[in-house]
Amino acid sequence: xxxxxxxxxxxxxTTTGLAQGSIYALVALGYTLVxxxxxxxxxxxxEVFMFGTFAALxxxxxxxxxxxxxxxxxxxxxxxxxxxxxxxxxxxGGVAMVVEAVAYRPLRKxxxxxxxxxxxxxxxxxxxxxxxxAFTERRQQGIPGLLPGEPLFSxxxxxxxxxxxxxxVVALAVMFALDWFVSKTxxxxxxxxxxxxxxxxxxxxxxxxxxxxxxxxxxxxxxxxAAVFYSMKQGNxxxxxxxxxxxxxxxxxxxxxxxxxxxxxxxxxxLGLVESxxxxxxxxxxxNVIAFVVLLVxxxxxPTGLLGESxxxxxx
Amino acid sequence: xxxxxxxxxxxxxxxxxxAGGAAACKKEEPATNGGSTVSGLxxxxxxxxxxxxxxxxxxxxxxxELAIAExxxxxxxxxxxxxxxxxQGSGDxxxxxxxxxxxxxxxxxxxGPAFSGESEVANPIFDKAGLPxxxxxxxxxxxxxxxxxxxxxGVGNDLSQGPAIGRYLKDVAKADKVYLVDDQSAYxxxxxxxxxxxxxxxxxxxxxxxxxxxxxxxxxxxxxNSGATAVFYGGYTxxxxxxxxxxxxxxFKGTFIGGDGxxxxxxxxxxxxxxxxxxxxxCPCGPATAAKGNFVADFKAKFGTDxxxxxxxxxxxxxxxxxxxxxxxxxxxxxxxxxxxxNGVGTATGVTYKWEANGELDPAxxxxxxxxxxxxxxxxPTQLPKS
Numbered sequence: 219x220x221x222x223x224x225x226x227x228x229x230x231x232t233t234t235g236l237a238q239g240s241i242y243a244l245v246a247l248g249y250t251l252v253x254x255x256x257x258x259x260x261x262x263x264x265e266v267f268m269f270g271t272f273a274a275l276x277x278x279x280x281x282x283x284x285x286x287x288x289x290x291x292x293x294x295x296x297x298x299x300x301x302x303x304x305x306x307x308x309x310x311g312g313v314a315m316v317v318e319a320v321a322y323r324p325l326r327k328x329x330x331x332x333x334x335x336x337x338x339x340x341x342x343x344x345x346x347x348x349x350x351x352a353f354t355e356r357r358q359q360g361i362p363g364l365l366p367g368e369p370l371f372s373x374x375x376x377x378x379x380x381x382x383x384x385x386x387v388v389a390l391a392v393m394f395a396l397d398w399f400v401s402k403t404x405x406x407x408x409x410x411x412x413x414x415x416x417x418x419x420x421x422x423x424x425x426x427x428x429x430x431x432x433x434x435x436x437x438x439x440x441x442x443x444a445a446v447f448y449s450m451k452q453g454n455x456x457x458x459x460x461x462x463x464x465x466x467x468x469x470x471x472x473x474x475x476x477x478x479x480x481x482x483x484x485x486x487x488x489l490g491l492v493e494s495x496x497x498x499x500x501x502x503x504x505x506n507v508i509a510f511v512v513l514l515v516x517x518x519x520x521p522t523g524l525l526g527e528s529x530x531x532x533x534x
Numbered sequence: 535x536x537x538x539x540x541x542x543x544x545x546x547x548x549x550x551x552x553a554g555g556a557a558a559c560k561k562e563e564p565a566t567n568g569g570s571t572v573s574g575l576x577x578x579x580x581x582x583x584x585x586x587x588x589x590x591x592x593x594x595x596x597x598x599e600l601a602i603a604e605x606x607x608x609x610x611x612x613x614x615x616x617x618x619x620x621x622q623g624s625g626d627x628x629x630x631x632x633x634x635x636x637x638x639x640x641x642x643x644x645x646g647p648a649f650s651g652e653s654e655v656a657n658p659i660f661d662k663a664g665l666p667x668x669x670x671x672x673x674x675x676x677x678x679x680x681x682x683x684x685x686x687x688g689v690g691n692d693l694s695q696g697p698a699i700g701r702y703l704k705d706v707a708k709a710d711k712v713y714l715v716d717d718q719s720a721y722x723x724x725x726x727x728x729x730x731x732x733x734x735x736x737x738x739x740x741x742x743x744x745x746x747x748x749x750x751x752x753x754x755x756x757x758x759n760s761g762a763t764a765v766f767y768g769g770y771t772x773x774x775x776x777x778x779x780x781x782x783x784x785x786f787k788g789t790f791i792g793g794d795g796x797x798x799x800x801x802x803x804x805x806x807x808x809x810x811x812x813x814x815x816x817c818p819c820g821p822a823t824a825a826k827g828n829f830v831a832d833f834k835a836k837f838g839t840d841x842x843x844x845x846x847x848x849x850x851x852x853x854x855x856x857x858x859x860x861x862x863x864x865x866x867x868x869x870x871x872x873x874x875x876x877n878g879v880g881t882a883t884g885v886t887y888k889w890e891a892n893g894e895l896d897p898a899x900x901x902x903x904x905x906x907x908x909x910x911x912x913x914x915p916t917q918l919p920k921s
Contacts, residue, residue, distance in 0.1 A: 223739075234754075285804060
């Protein structure tokens with residue numbers, strides 16, 4: 219165990235952990251929303267995220283920025299990020315809705331048992347990943363560094379980069395917006411109603427099919443936002459990046475309490491931090507082991523996650 | 535009684551089928567003494583032809599294809615073909631592919647496997663079947679000590695590459711604080727061990743990453759806090775490119791160096807021009823674009839691109855097998871014996887290929903080169919001193 223690395227790097231490890239955790243949280247929300255309403259783990263959500271990274275890559279490519287471009291000035295960089303946020307969110311949202319329409323809706327109409335949905339989800343995930351793999355020849359693709367590379371501020375071994383700050387701020391903003399949407403708007407009320415009791419909600423005039431499509435769209439939009447920041451942070455993407463991200467985000471959702479929106483945020487940030495500290499303490503190759511050991515231990519004491527399962531009940 | 539009769543009849547029928555099948559198979563076997571007139575022999579090419587690591591291997595496959603096309607043109611009726619085995623660089627996929635290669639009796643020799651990890655899986659299968667191989671790029675030293683008779687290496691191993699990297703860091707980059715990172719692969723760890731032996735006390739920290747890792751934030755923090763002025767990475771491009779990118783994004787300004795696992799075009803394009811600038815890679819191979827003879831022009835004419843890493847080596851090694859065919863070595867056993875006494879100069883690399891009993895290239899022929907990334911290309915090829 220390397221306590222020196224942990225203590226010396228503590229401030230920096232916290233920043234990187236929070237930035238990574240914000241991305242986990244954004245993707246985790248997609249799992250949690252769908253689970254809250256349908257009691258279904260949407261395994262294809264990881265590929266929805268992966269499509270978002272490519273949407274961002276292509277958007278920047280069309281605007282003339284590839285991995286070999288020099289860093290643009292701040293104004294151009296912000297424009298590039300904004301445009302890619304819109305495009306990637308819409309693209310991911312679209313893919314999520316297509317997945318729902320093709321892989322889940324026909325099953326729901328026939329009242330298929332839950333296990334069949336699971337298989338359908340895994341199938342959809344493979345199809346999407348392999349489609350992208352075939353289309354991009356499975357090549358790893360570089361992504362340009364856009365936001366300024368100079369530290370925002372640097373004091374006593376603590377350095378914060380613009381990208382890290384932007385990731386955390388945007389993730390939090392999006393999360394609050396979602397929380398407000400679900401708890402305050404009419405659409406949100408519909409989501410909570412279907413989550414509590416789908417049949418009664420239908421009797422009260424809530425269009426269940428539309429609510430479900432909306433939930434998938436929301437999850438996709440958030441995955442798109444996550445994809446943009448992930449792309450800038452990691453600096454590359456390929457057809458299989460969804461797998462590990464999906465696993466981590468799903469764990470974050472369970473950690474916070476699946477079906478619980480605020481839980482996804484807490485779970486994501488916690489997982490990011492634990493990974494960051496754990497990697498410093500035990501070495502980078504143990505990152506995943508530590509993350510999942512923490513997950514297991516926490517779930518032993520709180521089987522429904524840190525904040526408990528609930529969408530539509532008071533806490534959500 | 536009736537039942538028994540049926541069984542006997544059935545047994546006879548199966549025996550007849552087996553015998554018939556065996557006879558049919560026999561006809562396909564290549565004649566053993568026909569010399570260069572034997573037609574339809576095959577050479578296997580084993581390595582990552584798709585996937586992230588393909589950038590290191592496909593130039594070699596093109597080199598092999600070129601050699602065979604030239605041979606077929608010069609020897610009408612020979613019809614030698616190259617059989618690609620796409621392992622995607624993964625040990626998991628290597629076993630069934632090696633079994634398939636062994637089962638095709640027309641395959642007399644294999645160029646590859648390209649990586650050390652997959653070699654450890656595939657070579658025992660080749661050895662059992664007596665199918666001789668020459669690898670153009672699997673450089674883990676211990677591959678020569680596994681008792682595989684069929685093993686031949688067409689380049690120097692990491693016992694020469696590793697120390698060369700260590701000396702480069704010490705003497706050329708003048709780095710007194712070096713941070714070592716490896717990907718825990720057979721190749722990456724082996725290379726790191728050799729670098730570490732040379733650097734000794736100059737190593738200020740070590741870290742391990744895993745295959746397919748994408749987030750290197752904690753490693754970057756550790757590198758910065760160690761005060762290292764140089765980072766060595768033992769592994770391959772798919773992890774090295776994002777690692778280097780995140781190192782630069784995290785403000786690391788020192789030297790970045792890696793072995794031949796990073797010497798491909800993806801390392802340049804995925805990392806991006808600005809971030810890869812100044813990165814150093816070494817290779818037990820010279821620059822393929824400066825190969826001797828007509829190789830570069832012929833390669834460009836056939837494939838429309840400059841020859842990439844190991845293209846010239848694979849070309850020459852394929853030609854060794856083809857010379858064997860020409861000399862009438864058309865069985866695996868004959869080819870194996872032929873390689874044991876082979877002594878000839880490769881037309882593209884200029885290296886004299888001559889193997890020791892353990893399959894290693896004659897040490898006098900080994901040379902290590904360093905390349906520096908400049909303006910999005912590998913530039914400044916320099917041969918590193920041997921000690």
